[in-house]
Amino acid sequence: DAGVTQSPTHLIKTRGQQVTLRCSPKSGHDTVSWYQQALGQGPQFIFQYYEEEERQRGNFPDRFSGHQFPNYSSELNVNALLLGDSALYLCASSLATLDVGQFFGPGTRLTVL
Amino acid sequence: GENVEQHPSTLSVQEGDSAVIKCTYSDSASNYFPWYKQELGKRPQLIIDIRSNVGEKKDQRIAVTLNKTAKHFSLHITETQPEDSAVYFCAAPFNYQLIWGAGTKLIIKP
Numbered sequence: 001d002a003g004v005t006q007s008p009t010h011l012i013k014t015r016g017q018q019v020t021l022r023c024s025p026k027s028g029h030d031t032v033s034w035y036q037q038a039l040g041q042g043p044q045f046i047f048q049y050y051e052e053e054e055r056q057r058g059n060f061p062d063r064f065s066g067h068q069f070p071n072y073s074s075e076l077n078v079n080a081l082l083l084g085d086s087a088l089y090l091c092a093s094s095l096a097t098l099d100v101g102q103f104f105g106p107g108t109r110l111t112v113l
Numbered sequence: 114g115e116n117v118e119q120h121p122s123t124l125s126v127q128e129g130d131s132a133v134i135k136c137t138y139s140d141s142a143s144n145y146f147p148w149y150k151q152e153l154g155k156r157p158q159l160i161i162d163i164r165s166n167v168g169e170k171k172d173q174r175i176a177v178t179l180n181k182t183a184k185h186f187s188l189h190i191t192e193t194q195p196e197d198s199a200v201y202f203c204a205a206p207f208n209y210q211l212i213w214g215a216g217t218k219l220i221i222k223p
Contacts, residue, residue, distance in 0.1 A: 033210065042202055042216045043157065048209055056209040090156060101147050102211060104156040 002027055004093050004105035012111045013081050021076040021108045025093030031055075032074040033102060034066060035090040043090055049074050050096050078110075086112045115140040115207030119214025127222050132193055134217045136203035137185040143205040146186045148177060151216075152199045160201075161188070193221050 005024045013019050025032050031050045035043035045058035049068035068074045072093075078085055088109050092102035116139040126132045138146075147162040163170045163177045163186065170177050176189040190197055198221045204211040 042213050045210050045213075050209070058210070096209075101159045101162055103159060106156050 004091060004103050006089075006091050006105035006108050008108060009106065010109045010111075012113065014113050015081055015083060017081050017112075018077065018079045019081060019110060021078075021089050021091075021110075022073065023076070023091030023093075023105055024073045025091075026103050029093040029095055029103070030072050031094045031096050032068060032072065033092045033094070034074070034076045035092065036060075036085075037088045037090055037107075039087075046076070081112045083112050086110060115143060115205055115212040117203060117205050117212045117214045119203050119217060121217060122215065123218045123220070125220040125222060126193055128193055128195065130193055132190045132197070132219055134188045134201055134203070134219070135185060136187070136205075136214050137183075138205040138212075139184065140205065140207055141181075141184065143207065145206050146177070146179060147204050147211070148188050149202045149204065150199045151202065157202060190219075193219075195221050195223070197221055 004026050007022045033048040034046040036046055037043045046060050046064055047057040048055050052068045063079045065077045088107045090107045091105045094102040119136045124132055144165040148160050149157040150160045151157040161172050161175050161177050163179050168179055174191045179186040200216045200218050202216050203214040
């Protein structure tokens with residue numbers, strides 16, 4: 001039973017570039033949530049995908065967008081990267097009802113220079 | 114909306130002693146309360162959770178208690194060990210997302 005996987009593990013970009021991060025949920029899960037975690041902070045909710053649609057969104061600008069595929073995997077896209085976008089990006093998978101817990105992938109460490 | 118407050122922000126205990134972390138929530142409709150442990154450089158891991166139809170749940174040295182009337186829930190760790198050192202987060206669901214507490218850094222002193 002595979003857990004949540006994310007790719008790539010690390011990424012270095014320069015300001016103004018665009019990045020795509022990928023996530024495959026745990027087997028049997030249909031909902032993917034994305035979080036941004038800056039050093040020393042708690043995870044900040046970006047958005048959640050369910051049935052290939054964005055179901056809920058946190059307080060992040062439109063530069064952050066996403067997608068969910070029919071196999072429930074998901075992508076996070078960030079355009080026009082800023083230095084402040086440097087963080088650990090975590091993907092969490094769950095069932096739609098959330099009441100059996102969210103399970104996190106190992107994260108993608110994004111550094112913007 | 115839901116607001117989750119977590120205390121203390123830092124907790125230092127002697128190895129072998131107990132640790133208690135408390136969270137309060139605001140939405141009385143919340144019915145599921147997970148706790149996560151995050152070690153330095155690693156992903157948050159779900160360590161225990163509780164649903165609103167029970168008042169307490171235990172798993173070896175870890176327990177969670179829930180008081181729905183007062184809208185608070187607590188994480189209890191007994192016989193603390195060095196590997197318990199980490200940041201612990203509580204959370205509560207609201208509108209399809211989990212609302213997270215600010216985290217508690219638990220330090221286990223040898």
